[in-house]
């Protein structure tokens with residue numbers, strides 16, 4: 001049977017450091033905290049080098065030694081491409097900066113970076129014999145679970161807040177999962193998943209309540225390091241909900257340093273939230289190590305509307321250790337940035353991605369980010385999955401086309 005040459009050794013409680021077996025099903029540790037996968041990094045470093053990566057296909061599985069899957073036949077694939085890092089000439093002009101880059105995760109299967117975490121989690125669930133999974137979602141993770149679950153032949157139950165973008169709900173349903181809208185927030189949906197465990201016998205794949213979504217998200221850090229020729233940016237701005245991506249990238253950088261592929265220099269990690277739901281920002285500003293439940297959470301950036309994150313302490317640790325910070329932006333600034341970057345750079349950002357651009361503008365103005373820093377923003381999903389302004393101009397081919405009027409209308413919508 002073909003193996004994938006993983007170097008995973010065990011799982012470790014992120015608080016107590018207690019060890020758990022790697023090849024068994026786990027949710028949280030006995031202490032109720034996330035479990036992190038650990039690897040024999042010395043053996044990994046002897047087995048693979050930077051040059052070897054270059055001959056592999058441009059996909060997430062090129063980092064297989066850093067991932068936990070043992071048997072190649074357990075890998076569930078939908079085409080997990082490497083996502084491009086693109087300059088933003090518009091933001092560079094507007095902010096007077098020389099290097100603003102956007103990593104566009106909207107190119108992944110199901111249109112968001114959730115594919116990374118879910119591809120790895122579902123592959124492991126398949127390897128460990130799971131037949132039914134459940135998840136709370138703000139939309140994108142559920143869409144990914146539906147697709148990967150169907151592909152793997154594993155049944156999925158998905159619960160989302162009732163104002164989740166309808167396209168996500170339709171997509172989840174159409175891709176073969178069972179989905180319900182719930183008159184609550186994502187933490188209320190999470191409670192349904194936890195409460196239903198005994199009656200429904202499903203495996204809880206909530207963010208950080210199973211150990212492998214973070215391993216998939218870790219590939220964002222490995223990938224961006226490789227794409228930037230192992231020279232990490234000065235600052236990374238990440239739209240933070242549950243924070244898996246930020247924690248995953250931080251873990252990637254630690255593993256890369258341990259095997260000698262990068263040095264000790266780290267990007268300053270900036271956790272970006274919306275002013276209507278900013279528990280991590282509040283905890284950061286107050287010097288707390290855990291965040292409080294955010295009341296009346298609201299923002300149009302659905303993916304970052306997470307009032308309580310189980311990995312809050314891991315997000316705050318990473319941000320602080322990196323010398324970064326957490327900041328919040330208003331929906332108005334988010335939507336203005338989304339419109340501008342989309343129109344001027346030809347990059348259809350999702351609102352969460354636009355939040356990182358709005359945060360950059362805000363923090364260049366406050367001086368917390370300087371204009372000469374090399375900055376990387378994350379656009380975590382395709383803007384195609386969100387509501388857009390509509391256009392219903394129409395031409396009747398039965399009538400002569402009035403090009404003067406056409407020109408006038410075009411001028412009316414010019415940038």
Ligand SMILES: Cc1ncc(COP(=O)(O)O)c(C=O)c1O
Pocket residue numbers: 112138139140141207239240241242243244245246302303304350352353380381
């Ligand atoms: C588009 C988008 N951006 C950001 C996030 C937040 O991701 P994380 O849970 O890694 O903080 C989500 C999560 O749903 C999302 O869908």
